[in-house]
Amino acid sequence: MSNRHSIIPIRDALSRVNQNVNLIGFVRESSFPRKSLGTDYVSILKIVDESYKDEEFSVHLFTEKLEHLPVVRSYKDIIILYQVKIEEFNGRIDAVFKKKSSSYALFDEQSCIDCNPYQASPGFRLLRPDIGFIRRMGNLCATFPFRGGGMDEYLLSLKHLKNKEYFDVVCKVLHVEKTANNTWMLFVWDGTDTPPLSFDMHLQDDEQSRLPLHVEQFPLPMDIICSFPCVGTVLRVMTNEAHEKFGLNFKGIGQWVRIRNMTCEVHFGLWKGLLLSSSRFRFLPNNDNTVLDCIRNFNFRVAEEEGRLPSWSSPPYLTVVDYENVPFATLMDLLTKPEVDVTVKCIVRVVAVFPPQAKDFCRPIESGQYRMRLTLEDPTARIHATLSGDNWVKFFGDSFSIVILKSKVNKLLGVLDGEDSSSVRNPPWIQCCISLNSGEYRICGTSFVG
């Protein structure tokens, strides 16, 4: 017969509405700990045990301090919960952690062995009879069935990102960085390329020609950039302002996760993911089927000679290049290998030019050379590249008519003229050779063919 001190199976908790119970379970999902709209911090965990493995049981935890909320570290983590209140809401039965009377402790596979939790709420005291429960769960965790969670209908790869919809992403978290205004940014990757975006034609010339190179306000440190993959988009995901101290509490860096119920928007032609206050995450084992699919597709892609081409690009291109034999590279290849003085071939879009007006860039600058700056983009990065001197003439030809140059640049930028004009422009893919000279990317050996 159970009493107030004994752990009960989750299934039995369903018939204990308005009672306090003790539970133990594997943590399958967690919300991102956040400030509630009341006075406390809140996190919602989904737990399972042997009695309740097909569904998941929600536990709502409220604490006065953010650091008192559980920080889950892995898909094998085990939580023991003392004196959580079973409540019913809208026909669903959940547990609520009461900050005055409840307590919890978190264990991983290792800390189950000596029952020494890696995290516990203030006042947690392990009851001696529960040692056996914890060890038993520790033994189970390697074989306990793991389900990816969430309906597959919500799952999108970065390749199929959609603006302003709610979706899930299975991705590897590469990095977390604090941004200027006290929110945090996650850098996530699934090996695919986000779709190319179009650009608002209503921007002023100045804004069109000075598009930002990345979502983050300041460039990342070089050692971080260099740790990112060079193929596939690294999506920037902003946290919500309720997610205080996000980066200090999130233990998912380097892990595959499923982020659930996130959204995204477009920031100057760059995809920007957004966490919602209702977003949550699941750690995924490396042998999760969706993770294996991502890795398999990526390995298949990079094994091909054309794996470094944007998956959204296809010939014919607006340009031809002299050096057919130079290797294809992504813009991230260029950014992460700055010490190598080579020429590579890239498939990119020209998303901006500076100066913006044809009358300015078809007039030689003081040195007598033509010179302009192109903002190039592929699914991995944006860079500024210079087109100048002989390379400029090679690119545009030796007709210096403003009308002709303007028409060529408009084609590069995806600006439709005349009757086809539209409120957005969609730059086409071009091929170009890029070399790095004295810290400057230069377009070379490339000719516009229209």
Add this chain to the structure above:
DNA sequence: TTAGGGTTAG
């Protein structure tokens, strides 16, 4: 108290 949810357009 707080959240609870696959939702916002009728």
